[in-house]
Amino acid sequence: MRPFVDRHIGTDAAAQERMLSAVGFDSLEALMDAAVPAGIRSAGTGIGEAATETQALAELRALASRNRVRHSAIGLGYAGTVTPAPIKRLILENPSWYTAYTPYQPEISQGRLEALINFQTMVADLAGLDIANASMLDEGTAVVEAMLLARRASKSASSVFVVDTDLLPQSRALLRHRAHRTGIELVELPLATTDPADLPDSFGVVAQLPGASGLVWDARGIFAASAAMGGVPVAAADLLALALIEAPGHQGARIVVGSSQRFGVPMGFGGPHAGFMAVAEQLTRQMPGRLVGVSVDAEGYPAYRLTLQTREQHIRREKATSNICTAQVLLAVMASMYGVYHGPDGITAIAEGVHAVATRFARAAREAGIELVHERFFDTVRMRVPGRARELQSSAADAGILVHVVDDDTLHVAFDETWAELGTGVRLDALLPALGLADAGPADAGTGDRAIPATLARESEFMTHEVFHAHRSETRLMRYAKRLSDRDYALDRGMIPLGSCTMKLNAAAEMEAITWPEFSQPHPYGPLEDAEGSLALIDQLGEWLARITGYDTVSLQPNSGAQGELAGLMAIRGWHDSRDDGHRDVVLIPASAHGTNAASAVLAGMRVVVVATRGNGDVDVDDLEAKIGTHAGQLAALMITYPSTHGVYESEIRRITDLVHEAGGQVYIDGANLNALLGHATFGDMGGDVSHLNLHKTFCIPHGGGGPGVGPVAAKAHLAPFLPRDPREEWQEIDGVRIGANPISAAPWGSASILPISWAYVRMMGLEGLTKATASAVLAANYIATRLREHYPVLYTGEHGLVAHECILDLRPLKEATGVTNDDVAKRLVDFGFHAPTMSFPVAGTLMVEPTESEDLAELDRFVDAMIAIKAEADAIGRGEVPLDESALRRAPHTPGSIVHGEWDRPYSREQAVFPVPGIERAKYWPPVARVDQAYGDRNIVCSCPPVEAFA
Numbered sequence: 001m002r003p004f005v006d007r008h009i010g011t012d013a014a015a016q017e018r019m020l021s022a023v024g025f026d027s028l029e030a031l032m033d034a035a036v037p038a039g040i041r042s043a044g045t046g047i048g049e050a051a052t053e054t055q056a057l058a059e060l061r062a063l064a065s066r067n068r069v070r071h072s073a074i075g076l077g078y079a080g081t082v083t084p085a086p087i088k089r090l091i092l093e094n095p096s097w098y099t100a101y102t103p104y105q106p107e108i109s110q111g112r113l114e115a116l117i118n119f120q121t122m123v124a125d126l127a128g129l130d131i132a133n134a135s136m137l138d139e140g141t142a143v144v145e146a147m148l149l150a151r152r153a154s155k156s157a158s159s160v161f162v163v164d165t166d167l168l169p170q171s172r173a174l175l176r177h178r179a180h181r182t183g184i185e186l187v188e189l190p191l192a193t194t195d196p197a198d199l200p201d202s203f204g205v206v207a208q209l210p211g212a213s214g215l216v217w218d219a220r221g222i223f224a225a226s227a228a229m230g231g232v233p234v235a236a237a238d239l240l241a242l243a244l245i246e247a248p249g250h251q252g253a254r255i256v257v258g259s260s261q262r263f264g265v266p267m268g269f270g271g272p273h274a275g276f277m278a279v280a281e282q283l284t285r286q287m288p289g290r291l292v293g294v295s296v297d298a299e300g301y302p303a304y305r306l307t308l309q310t311r312e313q314h315i316r317r318e319k320a321t322s323n324i325c326t327a328q329v330l331l332a333v334m335a336s337m338y339g340v341y342h343g344p345d346g347i348t349a350i351a352e353g354v355h356a357v358a359t360r361f362a363r364a365a366r367e368a369g370i371e372l373v374h375e376r377f378f379d380t381v382r383m384r385v386p387g388r389a390r391e392l393q394s395s396a397a398d399a400g401i402l403v404h405v406v407d408d409d410t411l412h413v414a415f416d417e418t419w420a421e422l423g424t425g426v427r428l429d430a431l432l433p434a435l436g437l438a439d440a441g442p443a444d445a446g447t448g449d450r451a452i453p454a455t456l457a458r459e460s461e462f463m464t465h466e467v468f469h470a471h472r473s474e475t476r477l478m479r480y481a482k483r484l485s486d487r488d489y490a491l492d493r494g495m496i497p498l499g500s501c502t503m504k505l506n507a508a509a510e511m512e513a514i515t516w517p518e519f520s521q522p523h524p525y526g527p528l529e530d531a532e533g534s535l536a537l538i539d540q541l542g543e544w545l546a547r548i549t550g551y552d553t554v555s556l557q558p559n560s561g562a563q564g565e566l567a568g569l570m571a572i573r574g575w576h577d578s579r580d581d582g583h584r585d586v587v588l589i590p591a592s593a594h595g596t597n598a599a600s601a602v603l604a605g606m607r608v609v610v611v612a613t614r615g616n617g618d619v620d621v622d623d624l625e626a627k628i629g630t631h632a633g634q635l636a637a638l639m640i641t642y643p644s645t646h647g648v649y650e651s652e653i654r655r656i657t658d659l660v661h662e663a664g665g666q667v668y669i670d671g672a673n674l675n676a677l678l679g680h681a682t683f684g685d686m687g688g689d690v691s692h693l694n695l696h697k698t699f700c701i702p703h704g705g706g707g708p709g710v711g712p713v714a715a716k717a718h719l720a721p722f723l724p725r726d727p728r729e730e731w732q733e734i735d736g737v738r739i740g741a742n743p744i745s746a747a748p749w750g751s752a753s754i755l756p757i758s759w760a761y762v763r764m765m766g767l768e769g770l771t772k773a774t775a776s777a778v779l780a781a782n783y784i785a786t787r788l789r790e791h792y793p794v795l796y797t798g799e800h801g802l803v804a805h806e807c808i809l810d811l812r813p814l815k816e817a818t819g820v821t822n823d824d825v826a827k828r829l830v831d832f833g834f835h836a837p838t839m840s841f842p843v844a845g846t847l848m849v850e851p852t853e854s855e856d857l858a859e860l861d862r863f864v865d866a867m868i869a870i871k872a873e874a875d876a877i878g879r880g881e882v883p884l885d886e887s888a889l890r891r892a893p894h895t896p897g898s899i900v901h902g903e904w905d906r907p908y909s910r911e912q913a914v915f916p917v918p919g920i921e922r923a924k925y926w927p928p929v930a931r932v933d934q935a936y937g938d939r940n941i942v943c944s945c946p947p948v949e950a951f952a
């Protein structure tokens with residue numbers, strides 16, 4: 001087979017020659033020499049030669065074989081699950097789902113928006129609350145966000161948040177790491193046994209339902225006591241248990257968070273999985289994360305869209321209350337399809353099956369005279385085995401089953417769907433003798449052995465919507481998944497030229513290993529000796545990333561770029577503290593920065609001071625100096641993006657980083673644009689102290705329709721002690737779980753199961769391939785800028801008139817002359833078979849185009865031709881030949897219905913509407929809805945599945 005690099009890079013030598021000559025250079029090297037300022041050129045090292053696809057997969061196989069797959073009964077928020085084969089094949093392994101972008105353009109995202117509203121409906125129903133979002137990064141971070149939401153919403157003046165000692169250990173660790181930075185005091189109490197009258201004055205409580213220990217308990221008293229003092233009660237809940245246990249919302253919780261992992265998403269050594277958050281209606285506008293709602297399109301039909309976006313960090317910036325941007329969309333879609341496939345009765349049957357195994361095991365333990373820590377449980381049986389816990393753990397491990405040791409005298413066994421699937425007795429056959437127990441037969445489900453008290457039995461209905469009843473055969477599910485993905489535009493249809501998003505190829509070979517059981521099955525808190533292969537892969541990838549960014553250390557824990565930012569800023573704060581400089585809390589952030597920068601700073605408890613940008617898009621160094629002067633003693637850091645969010649290599653970067661260091665500050669370089677640097681310059685050499693990288697951009701993890709992501713944080717050695725620590729190096733122990741210091745995600749290595757994607761990319765490209773990919777991406781952006789410049793001004797360029805890996809097209813003059821907006825252009829591009837570029841970021845009224853290295857010349861030209869044709873349509877409006885409101889631009893995008901139904905009375909033909917350029921008939925993408933009314937959806941908030949009749 002051809003070398004992988006030639007399959008990853010879309011343009012071949014002949015095409016590049018043509019493009020170079022259009023841009024005015026005779027080689028890629030000459031182009032990069034001109035584009036990248038000489039003062040920052042430096043190649044990374046230590047990656048080595050590229051491996052072939054076959055070699056890379058063989059190496060991955062060898063790594064996988066160093067993992068030992070034993071059956072986890074550890075529980076603690078991660079459970080075995082059966083991914084229905086059609087969901088694996090139709091969703092997880094299907095590029096129509098995994099290569100889609102976040103559904104900001106609703107007209108081309110109706111499929112994933114529907115799948116997400118199903119997720120929201122399912123979660124809200126099970127939680128017993130009004131509304132749920134889609135989605136959170138994991139359960140631990142969702143608990144932290146719930147705490148912050150509780151504080152915003154609470155009527156109490158207290159700064160105390162009460163935390164259940166039976167909360168998952170990793171959630172407790174995250175709360176401890178995060179609370180003090182935002183001035184919150186945590187009080188940990190065993191809530192199940194706390195008299196509600198003794199609840200301290202507080203703005204909220206968080207209880208685990210069922211507890212990490214397995215305990216099923218009635219939280220009504222505690223939640224009522226919290227609410228009575230103006231607090232906001234929060235439940236962290238297990239979705240599957242909620243099929244049998246009264247919904248936390250009905251017990252008085254106003255926020256319910258958790259993980260949907262056990263709805264068909266493998267544990268994956270920690271992730272990715274979709275966390276969730278459901279809230280009472282009054283909290284809707286304050287809820288973090290993305291929310292899908294229902295609106296109408298231009299023809300009056302219902303259409304889905306992201307609703308209440310003004311809540312989101314990218315709009316609110318330093319006023320943001322959450323930094324979540326990339327979430328876990330693909331995993332939320334999988335979980336929602338699991339709900340669609342099983343329906344409420346199927347989910348209940350699975351929960352009953354799990355409970356039956358647990359009660360059978362409990363009966364055997366009791367018969368052997370073992371004391372159970374709780375008699376009330378759903379799936380986790382905790383036992384007192386004085387002095388024998390570790391010995392029993394190792395005997396179970398020898399039988400292939402991993403149980404959790406809390407301390408020398410206590411262990412627990414957590415059961416899941418996979419046990420029930422085998423038949424309740426089957427795997428118990430191995431476990432019981434290993435623990436010295438004998439099977440005492442199935443529990444008596446009718447009465448005595450049921451471990452969920454009747455007073456807590458679920459009575460309310462859930463998942464009553466038709467969608468959870470209509471697709472129960474595999475044929476129906478297959479067609480449903482296909483119908484939804486057919487409505488969407490993903491990379492499998494054409495280019496997604498979204499600036500700042502790097503929608504490059506996600507190669508099939510890179511994806512290959514993520515579903516191998518050795519990588520997808522391990523529990524994140526299982527024995528490290530079972531994960532030798534994963535840990536070797538993690539170490540090697542971390543080392544490569546450090547080398548090519550010029551840093552000393554990398555933590556792969558953050559589950560998104562924004563979490564990487566937060567981890568980096570927390571590290572900066574920790575470092576200042578360690579030098580008795582804890583008062584330094586000001587972060588300088590250029591006006592052009594991505595919204596998450598400011599939002600992460602706020603979550604790290606820092607003060608944001610905005611630095612102006614110059615007319616050419618560069619940081620205004622005079623303003624920077626002035627702001628440094630004003631805040632000298634308090635300066636903690638500068639956050640800067642390189643190349644800038646304006647798509648330009650600023651030549652003054654070294655001066656900027658020097659100025660900050662001289663004033664005692666640290667330099668955070670946002671690495672989201674690394675695709676413009678890799679192999680040509682490093683952040684470390686530029687003066688960066690810390691950066692996050694977006695593996696879901698530069699390193700080929702697919703965007704998944706809005707996640708998963710991995711946002712490693714890379715830093716110089718002095719910050720290493722303050723980054724999320726590897727639990728092999730420095731840990732704290734909570735209830736038998738070893739958690740690395742400074743945690744930022746629930747799992748020690750974050751979304752570990754998708755790291756083989758980036759590993760394979762680097763391995764198959766080698767340093768030379770990565771270096772070429774960067775230059776090819778820069779060439780593609782400059783080619784587009786060159787060809788489009790005479791039609792649309794290119795807003796910013798660096799020296800020699802060049803852009804970096806993306807270019808901003810200024811549509812404001814066009815709007816002035818014709819009234820045509822960038823929205824009109826973006827929607828008309830759909831008729832031409834394109835996803836719109838990034839709209840109005842970082843400059844309102846512009847489109848930011850990032851073609852990446854993976855597109856071929858024909859696709860680049862197709863895009864350029866579409867933009868030129870659109871300009872001609874706009875010019876006709878400008879000349880008064882076509883009224884704007886009746887133009888193809890304003891009426892775009894055109895659905896099949898819009899050209900067929902009724903009389904055709906528009907000033908352009910049906911052909912021009914839907915086949916605006918020759919040849920498009922053969923590969924036409926038909927948007928399922930016309931332009932979506934954004935304002936209507938925010939005025940009329942509906943965020944759960946609408947009745948089927950709405951679509952009649």
Ligand SMILES: Cc1ncc(COP(=O)(O)O)c(C=O)c1O
Nearest residue numbers: 325326500560561562594672709
């Ligand atoms: C420049 C920049 N910084 C940070 C982020 C945040 O990354 P994530 O969406 O993974 O949280 C983005 C995401 O689009 C970005 O473009």
